[in-house]
Amino acid sequence: MTTILRPFYRAVWADPGRRSRKLLQFAQVEADGGRDLVRAAELTSDPVLRRRFHAHARDEARHATLFRARGLALRSEHFVADADILDADWIAPGERGLDDLRVEDEDMVSLLAFIHLSESAAARDFALYRDVLDHDPLTRAVFDCILRDEEFHMRYSLSELERAAPGRTRRLLWKARFRRLWKAYLRLAMAFAGVMAGMVLTIQYFVLLLPFALLAKRAARRERPGWIVIEPKHENLRGQY
Amino acid sequence: MRILGISAHYHDSAAALLIDGVPVAAVQEERLSRRKNDAAFPLSAIEWCLDHAGLEPEQLDCVVFYERPALKFDRIVTTLLRSFPHSRRAYTKAMKNMLGEKLWVKGMISSELGVPGSKILFTEHHQSHAAAAFIAAPCERAAILTADGVGEWSTLTVGEGMKRSDGSVTIKLLRELRFPHSLGLFYSSFTAYLGFAVNEGEYKVMGLAAYGNPSRLDDVRKLISRTDDGAFALDLSYFDFHGSVESSYSKRFVELFGPPRSPYEPIDLETGEGQRFADIAASAQRVLEDVLVDLARDLQRETGLADLCLGGGVALNGVANARLLAESGFDRIFVPPAPGDAGCALGAALYADRIHFGQPHCAVPDHPFWGPTIDAGTLARLAKEDSLPNETIEDDRKLDMLAGELADGRVIGWMEGALEFGPRALGNRSILAAPHDAAMRDRLNRDIKYREEFRPFAPVVLREHADRFFLLPAGGPRLARFMSAVFPVRPEWRHRLAAVTHVDGTARVQVLDETMAPRLRKLIEAYGHRTGMPVLLNTSFNLAGEPIVNGAAEGYSTFRRSGIDLLVAGNVCVRKKHQSQQTQLEDVA
Numbered sequence: 001m002t003t004i005l006r007p008f009y010r011a012v013w014a015d016p017g018r019r020s021r022k023l024l025q026f027a028q029v030e031a032d033g034g035r036d037l038v039r040a041a042e043l044t045s046d047p048v049l050r051r052r053f054h055a056h057a058r059d060e061a062r063h064a065t066l067f068r069a070r071g072l073a074l075r076s077e078h079f080v081a082d083a084d085i086l087d088a089d090w091i092a093p094g095e096r097g098l099d100d101l102r103v104e105d106e107d108m109v110s111l112l113a114f115i116h117l118s119e120s121a122a123a124r125d126f127a128l129y130r131d132v133l134d135h136d137p138l139t140r141a142v143f144d145c146i147l148r149d150e151e152f153h154m155r156y157s158l159s160e161l162e163r164a165a166p167g168r169t170r171r172l173l174w175k176a177r178f179r180r181l182w183k184a185y186l187r188l189a190m191a192f193a194g195v196m197a198g199m200v201l202t203i204q205y206f207v208l209l210l211p212f213a214l215l216a217k218r219a220a221r222r223e224r225p226g227w228i229v230i231e232p233k234h235e236n237l238r239g240q241y
Numbered sequence: 242m243r244i245l246g247i248s249a250h251y252h253d254s255a256a257a258l259l260i261d262g263v264p265v266a267a268v269q270e271e272r273l274s275r276r277k278n279d280a281a282f283p284l285s286a287i288e289w290c291l292d293h294a295g296l297e298p299e300q301l302d303c304v305v306f307y308e309r310p311a312l313k314f315d316r317i318v319t320t321l322l323r324s325f326p327h328s329r330r331a332y333t334k335a336m337k338n339m340l341g342e343k344l345w346v347k348g349m350i351s352s353e354l355g356v357p358g359s360k361i362l363f364t365e366h367h368q369s370h371a372a373a374a375f376i377a378a379p380c381e382r383a384a385i386l387t388a389d390g391v392g393e394w395s396t397l398t399v400g401e402g403m404k405r406s407d408g409s410v411t412i413k414l415l416r417e418l419r420f421p422h423s424l425g426l427f428y429s430s431f432t433a434y435l436g437f438a439v440n441e442g443e444y445k446v447m448g449l450a451a452y453g454n455p456s457r458l459d460d461v462r463k464l465i466s467r468t469d470d471g472a473f474a475l476d477l478s479y480f481d482f483h484g485s486v487e488s489s490y491s492k493r494f495v496e497l498f499g500p501p502r503s504p505y506e507p508i509d510l511e512t513g514e515g516q517r518f519a520d521i522a523a524s525a526q527r528v529l530e531d532v533l534v535d536l537a538r539d540l541q542r543e544t545g546l547a548d549l550c551l552g553g554g555v556a557l558n559g560v561a562n563a564r565l566l567a568e569s570g571f572d573r574i575f576v577p578p579a580p581g582d583a584g585c586a587l588g589a590a591l592y593a594d595r596i597h598f599g600q601p602h603c604a605v606p607d608h609p610f611w612g613p614t615i616d617a618g619t620l621a622r623l624a625k626e627d628s629l630p631n632e633t634i635e636d637d638r639k640l641d642m643l644a645g646e647l648a649d650g651r652v653i654g655w656m657e658g659a660l661e662f663g664p665r666a667l668g669n670r671s672i673l674a675a676p677h678d679a680a681m682r683d684r685l686n687r688d689i690k691y692r693e694e695f696r697p698f699a700p701v702v703l704r705e706h707a708d709r710f711f712l713l714p715a716g717g718p719r720l721a722r723f724m725s726a727v728f729p730v731r732p733e734w735r736h737r738l739a740a741v742t743h744v745d746g747t748a749r750v751q752v753l754d755e756t757m758a759p760r761l762r763k764l765i766e767a768y769g770h771r772t773g774m775p776v777l778l779n780t781s782f783n784l785a786g787e788p789i790v791n792g793a794a795e796g797y798s799t800f801r802r803s804g805i806d807l808l809v810a811g812n813v814c815v816r817k818k819h820q821s822q823q824t825q826l827e828d829v830a
Contacts (some may be wrong), residue, residue, distance in 0.1 A: 031786070034784070042794040042798050050626075100406040197333070213323070225472070227472045235596065240346070240347060
């Protein structure tokens with residue numbers, strides 16, 4: 001699968017503008033993931049885990065800085081504008097933070113399982129991106145550096161999971177995999193529903209709204225800018241209108 | 242009566258609880274969810290308010306939402322129809338947004354809290370702002386001016402409020418300006434153009450303006466004209482917020498001012514491009530001030546009143562507030578600690594209590610400390626678990642020791658009592674430092690707050706010494722109570738207050754009297770005894786992109802991730818180990 005996708009990744013990462021934008025997006029995601037880890041550190045009652053999460057959050061903040069610095073350098077080297085460039089996020093996603101996790105709603109073992117899987121996925125993706133960046137050694141070096149951390153994060157999250165839930169690690173990891181899958185399905189379903197709703201609303205907009213739009217425009221032409229006197233009225237706080 | 246006020250769904254949602262006419266709890270959702278400017282339905286905030294008062298939802302007499310969702314929906318649909326067919330994408334987005342959640346507030350409150358629909362009330366957005374500004378202010382009769390982006394239809398209102406001796410309260414809004422003619426959206430369009438986040442980066446525009454010359458005034462004035470009746474109107478050909486989801490300004494705006502700043506590019510004021518952005522910020526700021534001053538002056542002439550209560554997000558503009566005090570003719574101006582939408586939760590509850598139910602007025606305590614209280618024991622436990630040096634010390638000795646640390650250039654994370662309601666840290670969740678050197682400002686921006694170097698820090702000064710260091714007009718101390726205005730630092734002190742003096746010689750000073758934040762006051766006194774200057778640098782206790790800390794755990798994690806040297810909660814003081822030891826501790830964990 002990786003071999004088949006390699007040409008796509010190569011194409012995605014070839015354009016310096018897109019490369020810059022993706023790195024800047026990754027920076028944002030790493031920073032958000034770092035905040036989630038800080039929140040986890042604030043919520044845990046286990047001092048060892050707290051220190052681990054803080055160290056991990058510090059790494060995420062450093063990754064954000066690395067991605068951002070390289071993204072900005074590419075922008076200025078290649079005079080990248082903020083014009084719309086196809087980002088191809090569905091082909092080359094970033095770390096996705098902790099998958100929109102609400103940290104305060106999770107128990108710590110589920111969170112550790114989630115972190116482990118999330119870091120594994122990120123490490124896999126980043127390794128692929130690094131491999132297609134022969135033409136850009138500086139960006140490649142950024143991925144190299146971050147990959148080393150991701151591997152450490154995978155190891156610590158797994159060992160902490162084993163410590164926190166001895167004998168239940170495999171089951172918890174499978175549970176987390178299913179939850180990731182479920183979330184991916186929900187994302188897909190939401191996106192599909194969004195497209196469908198967009199189509200229905202667009203049809204409604206052009207078919208149904210035209211006469212009302214003409215009336216609204218006519219009314220707007222009659223309105224004079226400036227103060228509007230607020231007439232005294234009987235207050236009814238029960239109405240929403 | 243037990244009244245719960247709620248604001249939600251646009252930015253900065255919040256809940257506030259009123260019992261027998263007095264606030265007992267108010268908190269922004271972001272402080273509990275830890276998501277900056279959290280706009281979600283404020284369930285955590287509501288739960289905290291009710292828990293704090295020991296109430297169940299069914300014991301509430303009513304729940305008041307801060308605006309009328311159906312009227313807002315009416316404005317959105319009408320505006321989109323007027324922009325037909327340009328508004329196609331905005332229409333689909335707005336419909337999904339409104340029909341998905343925001344239109345069904347009554348059902349949401351009812352299902353989340355289990356209160357019957359008959360107990361749910363709705364005030365108008367600008368009524369909530371007006372009530373938050375006037376009812377909570379310590380004055381009997383005042384003119385009222387509210388201004389923000391937009392509520393339902395109103396973007397700006399003027400009126401008058403009165404508290405009579407029989408306890409009755411009236412708020413009469415006389416006139417309004419309607420969407421799309423909005424001072425808030427005018428300023429927000431410049432915020433977006435200058436590469437800052439709307440509803441968040443307006444402070445930055447104000448800070449940046451001080452570095453520029455208002456050389457683009459004529460251009461900015463093309464965007465906003467004065468009407469014959471003394472109001473104003475935007476030239477909508479320069480804006481796009483009324484019909485687009487992508488941008489709040491139009492191509493014509495860009496043709497006039499040049500390419501917008503990318504949010505990714507740092508502002509370098511040494512370059513021509515950086516100076517261009519600063520000049521545009523200065524010009525937009527000046528025009529906003531001019532319009533506000535004119536409107537307020539007209540209102541003063543019309544009402545003949547000495548006091549003005551300001552509400553709405555525009556009231557967070559401290560430079561404009563100072564000009565209003567100097568030039569509008571009002572003797573005193575009152576800005577609540579939370580003039581924005583979060584404060585509407587409290588405003589809506591006050592409006593329902595005093596106006597709808599006609600409850601007799603009782604004075605609202607004049608402070609912003611309505612949130613959760615700090616637990617010093619939690620900090621002691623966390624520090625002990627991480628083997629960080631911490632000590633529990635008596636008040637007098639502690640304050641003297643801390644004053645010495647500050648004088649030696651250390652930075653202190655300071656947590657006391659109840660959390661502030663509103664965007665400013667006013668003495669209970671603050672980062673404190675010596676205000677003397679510019680190096681301290683740079684250190685705070687670089688190592689602690691991680692934010693743009695052009696942004697200034699604020700001083701806090703004891704009231705009895707305020708005039709010695711700052712040029713405060715009559716009415717200035719009142720406006721500076723909640724850091725609501727920017728005043729000049731006296732020229733002879735600017736070099737000794739370099740960390741808190743902005744490039745234009747001003748500071749957004751907090752004037753601390755004896756009734757507010759007594760421990761901070763004692764600390765400043767102790768610092769004054771040591772240094773001869775009872776002034777400290779006071780900035781909010783948070784890192785860039787995060788809400789102000791709430792509990793000890795958040796303060797502790799912020800302390801660990803930044804260059805803060807000491808953390809204080811109540812009588813517990815935690816000192817940071819040497820950085821290498823700190824890192825080692827985390828690495829071997």
